[in-house]
Amino acid sequence: MATQRRKPKSPAPQGDVSITPDDLQSYYRDMLLIRRFEEKAGQLYGMGLIGGFCHLYIGQEAVVVGVQACASPGDTIITSYRDHGHMLATGMDPKGVMAELTGRRGGYSKGKGGSMHMFSREKGFFGGHGIVGAQVPLGTGLAFAHKYREDGGVCYCYLGDGAVNQGQVYESFNMAALWKLPVIYIIENNKYGMGTSVERHSARADLHERGHAYGIPGKAVDGMDVTTVRQETQGVVDMVRDGGGPYILEMKTYRYRGHSMSDPAKYRTKEEVSKMRSEHDPIDNVRKMLLDGGMSEDALKEIDREVKAIVSEAAEFAQNSPEPDPSELFTDILVDA
Amino acid sequence: MATEILMPALSPTMTEGKLAKWLKKEGDAVAAGDIIAEIETDKATMEFESADEGILGKILVPEGTEGVEVNRPIAVLLEEGEDASAAEAVAAKGDAPASTPAPAKPEEQAPPSMRNTAPAEQPTAADLGDLYEAVIETTTAYAPPMEAEPTYEKFKRQTVREALRDAMAEEMRRDEGVFLMGEEVAQYQGAYKVSQGLLDEFGDKRVIDTPITEMGFAGLGVGAAFAGLKPIVEFMTFNFSMQAIDQIINSAAKTLYMAGGQMGCPIVFRGPNGAAARVAAQHSQDYASWYAHCPGLKVIAPWSAADAKGLLKAAIRDPNPVVFLEHEIMYGQSFDVPDVDDFVLPIGKAKVERQGKDVTIVAYSRMVGVALDAAALLAEEGIDAEVINLRTIRPLDVTTIIASVRKTNRIVTVEEGWAFSGIGSEISAVMMEQCFDWLDAPVRRVAGADVPMPYAANLEKMSLPQPEKVRDAAKAVLYK
Numbered sequence: 001m002a003t004q005r006r007k008p009k010s011p012a013p014q015g016d017v018s019i020t021p022d023d024l025q026s027y028y029r030d031m032l033l034i035r036r037f038e039e040k041a042g043q044l045y046g047m048g049l050i051g052g053f054c055h056l057y058i059g060q061e062a063v064v065v066g067v068q069a070c071a072s073p074g075d076t077i078i079t080s081y082r083d084h085g086h087m088l089a090t091g092m093d094p095k096g097v098m099a100e101l102t103g104r105r106g107g108y109s110k111g112k113g114g115s116m117h118m119f120s121r122e123k124g125f126f127g128g129h130g131i132v133g134a135q136v137p138l139g140t141g142l143a144f145a146h147k148y149r150e151d152g153g154v155c156y157c158y159l160g161d162g163a164v165n166q167g168q169v170y171e172s173f174n175m176a177a178l179w180k181l182p183v184i185y186i187i188e189n190n191k192y193g194m195g196t197s198v199e200r201h202s203a204r205a206d207l208h209e210r211g212h213a214y215g216i217p218g219k220a221v222d223g224m225d226v227t228t229v230r231q232e233t234q235g236v237v238d239m240v241r242d243g244g245g246p247y248i249l250e251m252k253t254y255r256y257r258g259h260s261m262s263d264p265a266k267y268r269t270k271e272e273v274s275k276m277r278s279e280h281d282p283i284d285n286v287r288k289m290l291l292d293g294g295m296s297e298d299a300l301k302e303i304d305r306e307v308k309a310i311v312s313e314a315a316e317f318a319q320n321s322p323e324p325d326p327s328e329l330f331t332d333i334l335v336d337a
Numbered sequence: 338m339a340t341e342i343l344m345p346a347l348s349p350t351m352t353e354g355k356l357a358k359w360l361k362k363e364g365d366a367v368a369a370g371d372i373i374a375e376i377e378t379d380k381a382t383m384e385f386e387s388a389d390e391g392i393l394g395k396i397l398v399p400e401g402t403e404g405v406e407v408n409r410p411i412a413v414l415l416e417e418g419e420d421a422s423a424a425e426a427v428a429a430k431g432d433a434p435a436s437t438p439a440p441a442k443p444e445e446q447a448p449p450s451m452r453n454t455a456p457a458e459q460p461t462a463a464d465l466g467d468l469y470e471a472v473i474e475t476t477t478a479y480a481p482p483m484e485a486e487p488t489y490e491k492f493k494r495q496t497v498r499e500a501l502r503d504a505m506a507e508e509m510r511r512d513e514g515v516f517l518m519g520e521e522v523a524q525y526q527g528a529y530k531v532s533q534g535l536l537d538e539f540g541d542k543r544v545i546d547t548p549i550t551e552m553g554f555a556g557l558g559v560g561a562a563f564a565g566l567k568p569i570v571e572f573m574t575f576n577f578s579m580q581a582i583d584q585i586i587n588s589a590a591k592t593l594y595m596a597g598g599q600m601g602c603p604i605v606f607r608g609p610n611g612a613a614a615r616v617a618a619q620h621s622q623d624y625a626s627w628y629a630h631c632p633g634l635k636v637i638a639p640w641s642a643a644d645a646k647g648l649l650k651a652a653i654r655d656p657n658p659v660v661f662l663e664h665e666i667m668y669g670q671s672f673d674v675p676d677v678d679d680f681v682l683p684i685g686k687a688k689v690e691r692q693g694k695d696v697t698i699v700a701y702s703r704m705v706g707v708a709l710d711a712a713a714l715l716a717e718e719g720i721d722a723e724v725i726n727l728r729t730i731r732p733l734d735v736t737t738i739i740a741s742v743r744k745t746n747r748i749v750t751v752e753e754g755w756a757f758s759g760i761g762s763e764i765s766a767v768m769m770e771q772c773f774d775w776l777d778a779p780v781r782r783v784a785g786a787d788v789p790m791p792y793a794a795n796l797e798k799m800s801l802p803q804p805e806k807v808r809d810a811a812k813a814v815l816y817k
Contacts, residue, residue, distance in 0.1 A: 039369070039370075039388065042386075042388075043388045045345075045346065046343070046345030046346055046347065046385075046388075047343060047345070047346070047408060048346045048407055048408060051349060052349050053349065076564065078560075107597070108596075108597065108599075109595055109596050109597035109599070110597035110598070111597075112594055112595060112597050113595040113596060113597065117592075117595035117596065118596075119592075119596040119599050119600050120599070121599060121600070126560070126563055126564075126600070127592070127595075127596070127600075128595075129588070130587075131583060131587050131588075134556065134583060134584065134587065134588055136556070137552065137553050137554075137555070137556020137557050137559070137560060137584065138556050138557075138559055138560035138563065138584075138588060139560060140553075140556070140557045140560060141556065141557040141558060141559060141560020141561040141562070141563070141564065142560045142561070142563065142564050143560075144557055144560065144561045144566075145560070145561045145564030145565070145566050146564075148516070148542070148561070148566060149566075167552065168552045168553055168556060168584075171548075171550040171552055171553025171554075171556075172553050172556070172557065174548055174550065174553070175547070175548065175550065175553055175554065175557060178548070261347060261348065261349075262347060262348030262349060262351075262378065262380050262381065262383070263381075264381040264382055264383050264384065266381075329475075330475040331598065332593050332594045332596075332597060332598040333477045333593070333594055333632050333633055334477050334593070334633065334635070334657045335593065335601045335603075335656040335657055336656075337654075337655050337656060337657070337684070
């Protein structure tokens with residue numbers, strides 16, 4: 001394996017991306033789908049139809065939609081437990097995702113994984129992992145497989161700001177840089193690792209610099225703006241795909257809801273949340289851009305209706321799909337040799 | 338249409354809560370996402386957002402009410418233009434049970450084996466038998482009965498070290514997806530020289546020196562296995578696998594189940610396990626029972642060179658995560674290995690190394706040799722011991738053990754690991770459940786002393802099972 005060292009590149013590359021009105025409309029739709037899906041999941045949780053842990057992605061939609069807009073077929077994606085948005089952004093069926101949340105046999109994991117554990121080989125989505133930071137070596141392994149097979153694929157390995165202090169993240173950074181693996185570490189910095197703010201959990205808050213000791217370049221990106229995310233990510237994807245080695249993107253974002261459903265979020269002020277919602281909402285921003293670009297209110301409403309229908313259908317399916325057959329308790333422990 | 342707002346569940350364990358405060362009053366307009374009430378759960382005071390827009394038509398549960406059950410209607414939301422009478426109509430209807438759609442339940446909540454454990458009924462002996470049968474059917478911890486091993490005619494003499502190397506080389510020739518990674522496996526030729534020559538033959542793409550970073554490279558290997566490669570991850574010793582155990586259990590062993598069968602993980606974690614010599618507590622430990630505890634893993638512990646070769650080849654081919662526990666002290670020992678083209682042993686099949694009629698001695702890894710030495714000592718006293726080499730720990734070959742004990746009626750287990758929750762404890766439980774009527778004496782466990790491994794030569798020896806101790810245990814179950 002190559003062991004060539006590389007200095008962080010500066011300035012960070014920006015892809016040559018022109019975002020068409022059609023692109024923008026599709027980002028709007030994808031973000032709105034995540035927002036409405038998560039709101040519905042919150043409601044179903046309130047009704048007792050979803051149990052246990054449920055981590056909503058509301059507020060962070062621009063990150064995954066902007067990044068996945070840069071992905072190609074054959075690429076791989078892996079993330080932590082705040083994962084519903086990533087599944088929808090990779091094109092997984094909302095019905096199967098919602099039915100997994102309700103623990104039914106129509107779910108992606110037949111009801112045996114739940115909110116935090118879903119997978120789709122077909123879409124290149126490798127979970128859905130519940131141990132903070134554990135997906136980082138796993139994603140580095142997916143990138144290792146891309147390089148081993150020389151298939152030209154890139155792994156998008158998402159982690160939160162809370163995960164950046166796990167030791168295995170740095171073990172992964174070291175190997176990824178040492179072996180020039182095609183992996184992009186996307187740190188979704190939503191300012192709080194559960195209830196502890198970045199300033200209170202990290203000696204240095206510039207998380208995109210966390211790879212410097214390994215020669216991994218990084219940059220901070222406005223993760224509330226989907227067009228910026230797309231533009232700043234495309235060049236990085238091209239560079240990583242071309243064999244440039246790993247890259248760290250720190251997406252400055254914000255979650256509107258608590259860490260999980262039972263979190264009253266008393267560690268931040270209501271004003272902070274409402275300021276983000278009113279001034280930086282990723283969906284409102286794009287909506288305004290579309291209207292400014294000449295799209296009619298009616299056309300936007302049509303998208304809203306379409307998304308609402310998809311989510312209603314998913315919720316309906318998730319409630320009507322039967323619970324797993326009792327025999328499923330004992331299946332899928334081992335693959336038959 | 339007027340809709341009921343139901344008391345929400347706001348934590349995983351909440352069944353009821355206090356409606357602490359209404360933040361909207363009757364007649365107020367409400368937008369989706371507006372906070373309409375504060376609710377005290379078992380954990381915290383939570384803000385409750387409206388899911389829909391409308392007018393708060395009627396409050397059904399006044400603020401300050403405690404013990405409001407989840408899903409009880411607490412208010413009525415009117416659509417724009419509806420008048421209060423609609424709220425009254427819904428409220429009147431609201432006395433009926435909450436309208437939450439019940440989950441579609443299958444007819445039975447639990448399979449028969451689970452129902453048998455219902456505490457209300459005093460189980461009969463027959464029930465216990467049924468329960469045991471059910472456990473055997475559903476668990477992956479015990480192997481199904483397998484055919485006897487064929488007999489071989491040609492053998493070659495090999496060390497365990499050479500057998501392991503040959504197994505890896507043969508499987509790497511056979512499958513491009515197989516690669517070896519670990520500390521010092523490539524240029525150094527293996528910390529214990531197990532991977533001697535592999536770098537030369539397969540190159541640095543497939544024989545990869547890693548940094549000293551167990552959690553990292555174990556996780557990386559699991560990710561590569563998810564992607565369909567077949568990693569062999571070497572731990573310099575299994576003591577260091579504790580750094581990586583989260584990736585082995587939480588990622589490798591559990592993902593297939595959590596993915597509803599979608600995500601296999603064909604990986605082998607291998608390296609020396611157990612007590613070496615004079616390396617003290619942090620470098621001398623048997624992990625067999627740690628890993629054998631976990632569904633989703635297979636655990637193998639070879640003794641001879643033939644075991645090592647045939648089982649490592651099987652482990653690499655197996656589509657599941659396999660923990661392969663070698664033994665440093667065995668690496669240099671030579672054995673006859675069947676000299677055939679593709680020598681593969683079945684996972685889950687034990688081997689009777691010595692036939693005997695008086696007492697069964699069950700052991701694995703290096704302790705098989707100790708058990709055979711004990712059998713020789715017993716023979717001097719006219720006692721004919723049968724020695725079983727488990728070969729695989731999980732799935733355990735209960736069939737072979739049971740058949741032996743039905744013949745000898747007495748059993749001693751031997752392991753380097755600690756007795757508590759050890760492999761001997763598991764076998765003892767199986768004997769209790771399945772062989773109770775055949776036992777003429779209680780099971781005896783010979784295990785490592787219940788202490789961290791001492792450094793001093795005399796103490797170290799005392800802490801490990803010795804042939805004399807196994808002999809004494811065998812005599813004890815024979816009441817001699």
